Amino acid sequence: MLCKNLLHSLNQWLMEIQEIDRETALSGLLDQIPERIKKISEKRDSFLTDTVLLGEIPSPTYGEDERIRAVVDRFRENGLSAPNIDEFGNASAHLPGTEGQSSILVMAHADSVFSREVRHEIQVGSGHMSGPGIADNALGLAAMIALPRLLDDLGIRLRDDLILVANSRSLGRANLEGASGFLETMSLPARAGICVEGSTLGRLSYSGLGTLRGEITLQVPSDYDWKRFGASGAISHVTGLINQIREIPIPKEPKTQLVFGGLRCGSSFNTSPKQGTLRFEITSEDDDIIGQMEDQLNEICEQFSAETGTLVSMEVVAKRQNCSIPFTHPLVKTTRSIMQEAGITPKVDPSTGDLNALILSGLPAVTLGLTTVENLREINETVQLDPLYAGMTQLVSLIQAIDQGICDS
Amino acid sequence: MNKINENWLERNTFHHADFWDLIKLVEEKENKGLKISLCIPTLNEEKTIGKEVLILRSELMERYPLIDEFAVIDSGSKDKTLEVAKNYGADVYLASDILPEVGDKRGKGENLWKAIHQLKGDIICYVDADISNIHPRFVYGLVAPLIHRDEISYVKAFYDRPLNYSSGLRPSGGGRVTEILIRPLFSLFFPELSHIIQPLSGEYAARREVLEKIPFPIGYGVETSHLLDLYAMHGLETFAQTDLDRRVHRNQTTNALGKMSFGILQTFFNRLHAQGKLDRMPDLETFYRRFEVEEGKYHQLVQEVIEEERPPMIDIEGYRNRMASS
Numbered sequence: 001m002l003c004k005n006l007l008h009s010l011n012q013w014l015m016e017i018q019e020i021d022r023e024t025a026l027s028g029l030l031d032q033i034p035e036r037i038k039k040i041s042e043k044r045d046s047f048l049t050d051t052v053l054l055g056e057i058p059s060p061t062y063g064e065d066e067r068i069r070a071v072v073d074r075f076r077e078n079g080l081s082a083p084n085i086d087e088f089g090n091a092s093a094h095l096p097g098t099e100g101q102s103s104i105l106v107m108a109h110a111d112s113v114f115s116r117e118v119r120h121e122i123q124v125g126s127g128h129m130s131g132p133g134i135a136d137n138a139l140g141l142a143a144m145i146a147l148p149r150l151l152d153d154l155g156i157r158l159r160d161d162l163i164l165v166a167n168s169r170s171l172g173r174a175n176l177e178g179a180s181g182f183l184e185t186m187s188l189p190a191r192a193g194i195c196v197e198g199s200t201l202g203r204l205s206y207s208g209l210g211t212l213r214g215e216i217t218l219q220v221p222s223d224y225d226w227k228r229f230g231a232s233g234a235i236s237h238v239t240g241l242i243n244q245i246r247e248i249p250i251p252k253e254p255k256t257q258l259v260f261g262g263l264r265c266g267s268s269f270n271t272s273p274k275q276g277t278l279r280f281e282i283t284s285e286d287d288d289i290i291g292q293m294e295d296q297l298n299e300i301c302e303q304f305s306a307e308t309g310t311l312v313s314m315e316v317v318a319k320r321q322n323c324s325i326p327f328t329h330p331l332v333k334t335t336r337s338i339m340q341e342a343g344i345t346p347k348v349d350p351s352t353g354d355l356n357a358l359i360l361s362g363l364p365a366v367t368l369g370l371t372t373v374e375n376l377r378e379i380n381e382t383v384q385l386d387p388l389y390a391g392m393t394q395l396v397s398l399i400q401a402i403d404q405g406i407c408d409s
Numbered sequence: 410m411n412k413i414n415e416n417w418l419e420r421n422t423f424h425h426a427d428f429w430d431l432i433k434l435v436e437e438k439e440n441k442g443l444k445i446s447l448c449i450p451t452l453n454e455e456k457t458i459g460k461e462v463l464i465l466r467s468e469l470m471e472r473y474p475l476i477d478e479f480a481v482i483d484s485g486s487k488d489k490t491l492e493v494a495k496n497y498g499a500d501v502y503l504a505s506d507i508l509p510e511v512g513d514k515r516g517k518g519e520n521l522w523k524a525i526h527q528l529k530g531d532i533i534c535y536v537d538a539d540i541s542n543i544h545p546r547f548v549y550g551l552v553a554p555l556i557h558r559d560e561i562s563y564v565k566a567f568y569d570r571p572l573n574y575s576s577g578l579r580p581s582g583g584g585r586v587t588e589i590l591i592r593p594l595f596s597l598f599f600p601e602l603s604h605i606i607q608p609l610s611g612e613y614a615a616r617r618e619v620l621e622k623i624p625f626p627i628g629y630g631v632e633t634s635h636l637l638d639l640y641a642m643h644g645l646e647t648f649a650q651t652d653l654d655r656r657v658h659r660n661q662t663t664n665a666l667g668k669m670s671f672g673i674l675q676t677f678f679n680r681l682h683a684q685g686k687l688d689r690m691p692d693l694e695t696f697y698r699r700f701e702v703e704e705g706k707y708h709q710l711v712q713e714v715i716e717e718e719r720p721p722m723i724d725i726e727g728y729r730n731r732m733a734s735s
Contacts, residue, residue, distance in 0.1 A: 045467035045498070052464060056542065077472070121541055121657070124459035126489065126496045 025404050026334060030341040033393055036154060037342065040396070041389040043153050047146035048129070048385070050074065052122045054145075055131055055138030061111040064089060064168040067141075068110055071166040074145045080164070088181030089168035094161050094188075095148045097403070103161040104402050105186075105193040105363065106147060106395075107179060107354055108140040109170035113377055130382035135373040139198030139383055141166055143370055143392060150396055158403045160191060170354055172213070175318035179357040192331055192402045193358040193365035194395065195351070198383055199376055201391045202339065203369030204346045206332045207324030208356030212282045212290050212316060216241065216301060219311040220274040228309065233272025235265050237310050242278065244300050248293060254285035258293070283352060287321050320352065323359040331364045331407040338397045342390040364409065368395055418604055421561065421649040422707060425550030431473040434549060438475060438556050445552055446478040446530030449499070450520035454538035455488040461536070461543045462497040468545040475549060478528055481538075482507070482520040490538075502527055516627035517611075525620050532556075533620060537611035542657040550651040551614035561649045563615040563639055567607035568656040584609065585663075588699075590670050591633065594677060596698045598686060599637070601645050603698035606707065608636055609673075612653070619647070629669040630676025637680045 059067035071091040075083035080093035091110070097103075112133035114120070122131035122138075144164055151158065163186070167178035197203065218238050225231065242260065250256050258280060265276035284290045297314055305312040325332065327348075339346045351367050358365035370391035374382040401407055428434055438445065447465065451458060458481065469476045481494040482502045495501045505513040507523040521535055532555050534548050551564045587609050595603040602608070609632050623638040625631055639647055661669070681687040697714045700707055722728045 045463060045471060049464050049467040052460060053544070122460065123456065124463055124493075124497075125455075126459065126493050 022330075022406050026337060026401065026406050029397055029401055029404070029406070030337060033338070033341045033397060036393045036396065037389045039154060040150060040392045043150060044385070044389065046149060047142045047392070048124075050142035050145055051129065051134065051139050051383075052124065054141055055122045055134045056120045058114065058116040058118070058120050059110055059112045059133070060115050061113075061169060061171045061174045063116060064110045068166060068168060071110065071141065071145060075164070078145070078148050080148060086182060086185065088178045090178045090182045091166040092182065093164050095151075095158070095164070097158045097160040097162065099159040100161050101159070102191045103163050103188040104158070104399055105163045105165065105190045105358070105365075106144050106196060106399065107165045107167055107182075107193065107358070108144040108196040109137050109178070109354055110141055110166040110168055111171050111174070111178075112136065112138075113171060114379075118379065127385050128382050129385065130375075130380050132379050132381060135198035135200075135371075135376055135381050135383050137196075137198055139370055139388075140196040143198075143395060144196050146392075147396070147399070150392070151399075154396065156396070156400055158399070160403050161188060162399065163188065163190065167354060173317040175213075176320070176354055176357045179354040180361075183357055183361040183363075190363055192407055193363045194398060194402075195354045195358065195365065195367040196395060197353075197367060197369050198371065199373040200347075200369040201371050201387050202344050202347045203349050203367065204332070204335055204339065205349050205351035205355050205367035206327070206329065206335075206359075206365075207350045208320060208322065208359050209283045209350040209352050210285065210287045210290050210322035211318065211320040211352045211356075212294055213318040214280055214282075214294075214297070214314055214316045216278045216280070216297075216312065216314045218276045218278075218304075220272075221309070221311055224309060230308070233266075234274055234276040234310075235272070237304075237308055238263065238265055238276035238278060240308070241300070241304050241312065244304060245280075245297065248296050248300075250293075251289060254289065256282070256284035256286070256289050256293075258282050281352075285322060285350075290319075320356045321360065323356055325359060325364050329364060329407075330409055331366060331402070334401045334407050335366055335368070335394075335398055338394050338401065342394050342397070344390055344394060364407070366398075368398070370395070417645055418707060418709065421554075421646075422606075423550070423554055423649065423651045425546035425651055425653050428549050428553035431475065431545075431549060434553055434556060435473050435475050438552075441556065443532060443556060444477045444530045445475060445532045445534060446480065446524070446528035447476045447534045447536065447548060448521065448524040448528060449481045449494075449536055449538050450484070450517045450524075451481055451486060451490050451494070451538045452484040452517075453486045453488045453490060455486070455490045455493050457541055457543070458490050458538050459493040459497055461538060461540065462494050462499045464543050465536070465545060465548055466498050469548055475552065476534075478530055480524065480528055482524055482527070484515055484517075484520060514627045518625045518627035518631035521631060522625035522627070525617065531617055532614055533617060534614035535612065540656055542655060546653055547612055547656075548614075550653050551612060554649040554651065555614055555616060558649070560646060562619045562643065562647045563635065564613060564649045564651060565605060565607065565636075566610040566612035566653045566656075567605075567650050568610065569652070569654050584661075584666075586666050586670055586673070590673065592699060593697065596696060597694050598681065599640065600694055600696065600698060602636055602640055604645065604709065605636060605648065606650055606700055608632060619643070626672070626676050629672030633673050634676045634680065637677070641680075641684065 057067040068091045072083045075093035083093040085091050114132040118132050169178035220234050260280050262279035266273035282290055282293050301312040301314045336346050355367045371388040372384045466479050479499050481499045482504050484504055491501050504520045504523050507527045534552050536547055554561050554564045591608050626634050695713055695715050697712045699710050
C-alpha cells in the first residue's frame with residue numbers, strides 16, 4: 001500500500017514537473033512572437049509570390065492536376081524529401097527532423113470552388129491581394145509551402161519530421177476524398193495535424209461538424225399529364241418541394257442547420273422547364289439527427305413524386321460524422337495562448353472540411369485561418385496583408401509547440 | 410526564302426521552356442561575369458506594377474539570383490505606381506531626375522534610354538508594366554539567349570496570339586499594327602527583318618554595348634528603330650526571339666493604334682531617308698512574308714502579291730470607240 005502511494009505521489013510529482021516544463025517552454029515560445037511577426041513580414045515575398053502563381057492556376061475539385069504539379073515543383077525547389085503525387089492526386093513532401101521519431105502533419109487543400117472558365121487573375125495592391133480563390137485556398141497552400149524556408153529563416157530546427165500535404169478533392173462532392181486517402185496510406189506516425197486555410201484570422205476549429213450534403217433532382221416525365229389538377233413545370237414543383245422540406249422540424253439543441261445552397265431550373269422566359277436540381281447541406285452536432293433528417297427527406301421526395309406524377313430522387317454526395325478533440329486538449333489550449341500573444345482573437349468555429357478526416361483518423365488536429373478576408377468565394381475575394389504576418393506566426397509557433405511536446409495530451 | 414534565313418529562324422528562335430533550369434542559367438551568368446538589370450518603364454500602372462515587382466523580384470533576385478538590379482523608371486505617374494513598386498522592393502526613379510542636363514521628354518522611349526545611363530548591368534531587360542499574367546519567364550526567356558550565346562545581342566519576345574485553334578494550324582503574328590503596317594513594310598523594304606515574329610513586342614533584352622550605340626525615339630517608334638538600326642549595323646545574326654506563350658494586357662482602341670502607326674511611320678521613313686532608300690527607291694519586293702505555326706514549329710509563309718494595274722480607261726481604244734459611237 002505504502003509502495004502504491006509512493007508510486008502515485010512520484011507520478012504526480014513527475015506530471016507536475018512535466019507541466020512546469022511545458023509552461024516554461026510555452027512561455028519562451030510566446031516571448032518570441034512579436035519579433036517573429038516582424039521577421040515574417042520581412043520574408044513575405046516568397047509566400048506572396050506563391051499565392052499569386054498558384055492562385056492563377058485554375059484548380060476546380062477533380063481538376064487540380066496543374067496546381068498540384070506546381071506545388072510539387074516548389075517542394076523540389078525548396079529541397080524537401082520525397083516530393084510525391086499519390087493516387088488520390090495529393091502532393092506531399094517531408095522536411096526531415098533532427099530526430100524524426102514522429103511527425104507533424106500540415107495540410108492545405110489545393111482545390112477551389114471556381115471553375116476553369118473563370119479568369120484566374122490575381123491583383124496585387126500595396127496592402128491587399130484579390131482574385132478568385134485567393135483566400136480559399138491559394139494563400140493557405142502558399143503558406144504551407146513556405147514553412148521550410150520560414151523555419152530556416154527563423155532558425156528553427158524541428159525534431160519531428162514535418163509532412164506537408166497539398167490535398168486534392170476536398171470540396172463539394174469530393175467529400176474529403178484526398179485528405180482521407182492520404183491519411184489511410186500515411187506511413188509515419190504523426191503527433192498532431194494542422195489544416196491551413198486563408199480564411200479567416202482567428203479561426204480555431206478543433207471539431208468537425210456532422211454533415212450531409214445532397215442533391216434532389218426533380219424531373220417532369222415525357223408522358224406527364226399536363227391536364228391533371230395542379231399540373232405545372234419543374235419550377236413550381238421544386239418550389240412546392242422546398243416548402244415541404246422547410247416543414248421538417250429543426251432542433252435548436254443539439255445545434256442543427258439546413259441550408260439550401262443551390263437551385264438550377266429553367267433557361268428562358270417562356271418555356272416551362274422539365275428538370276430542376278436543388279442542393280442542400282444539413283449540419284448537426286448529433287449524427288442521429290442527421291440520419292433522421294435524411295430519412296425524412298427521402299420520404300418527402302417519395303411522397304412528392306407519387307402525388308405530383310414527377311420523378312424525384314435524392315443523392316447524398318457527401319456525409320461526415322461529428323468528431324472533436326476537447327476544448328481543454330493541450331493542442332487547443334496552446335493554440336489559444338499563441339493566438340492571444342499574437343494579438344489574434346480566437347473564434348471557435350466547427351469545421352466541415354479536412355479537419356474531420358484528421359480527427360476521425362485519430363489525430364489531434366486544428367484548423368487555422370491566416371488573415372482577414374473580404375468577399376469570400378466571390379470573384380473579387382480579397383485578403384489583407386497586414387494581419388497575415390500574425391497569422392503566419394501563429395502557424396509557425398504552433399508547429400514549434402507541437403514539436404516541443406507542449407501540445408501532447 | 411533563302412537557306413541562311415531559314416536556318417536563322419531555327420537557330421535563333423527559342424521557347425522559354427528551353428531555359429527552365431534557372432540554377433544552370435544563374436551559374437552560366439556568374440561564370441561569364443555578367444550583370445543583368447531589369448527595367449520596367451511606367452506611367453500610371455498601379456493596377457499591375459505590384460504584381461510584376463513582387464513576382465519578378467522574389468523569383469529572379471531572391472530565389473534565383475539572375476537579376477542584379479530591378480528598377481522602375483516612371484514618367485510622372487499621377488496614381489500610386491511608385492508607392493506600390495517601392496513597397497514591393499523595386500528601385501524607383503523618375504525619368505526626369507536622370508541626366509537632368511539633357512532635359513525631360515515624355516514617352517516610354519525616354520525611360521528606356523535613360524535606363525542605360527542609370528542602370529549598371531551588362532544586359533538590360535525591358536518589360537512593359539501592363540502584363541497581368543506576369544511570370545518569371547518574361548525575363549529569363551529573354552536574357553537566357555544572351556547568356557548562352559555571345560554572338561546574340563538583342564532578344565525580342567513573341568507571344569501566343571491564337572487566332573484559330575480548331576484546325577491545328579494557325580496563323581501566328583503580332584497585333585493589328587504589326588500585321589497591317591509593320592509586316593507589309595518589312596516585306597517591302599527589309600525582307601530579312603520579317604523573320605522577327607512580333608517586331609513591336611514591348612519586352613526585349615539587349616547588351617549595353619549595342620543599346621548605347623543606337624538612338625531612341627521617345628514614343629511609339631522605339632521598337633521599330635531598334636530593329637532597323639541594329640539590323641543596319643550588325644545584320645540579322647545579332648537578333649534572337651523567344652516564345653513567351655500567352656501575354657494578357659490591355660486592349661488598345663483603333664484610334665490609339667492609328668496614333669501609334671503614325672509614330673512608327675515617322676521612325677520608319679526617317680530610316681529609309683537616312684539609308685538613301687527614299688530618294689533612290691529600289692525595286693519594291695513583291696513577296697509578302699508572314700508566319701504560321703504547326704505543332705509548335707514556326708514557318709514563314711512567303712506569298713507573291715503583285716499589285717498589277719490597269720491604265721485609265723480613257724487610254725483604251727475600245728473604250729474610246731464605244732464612247733464615240735454612242
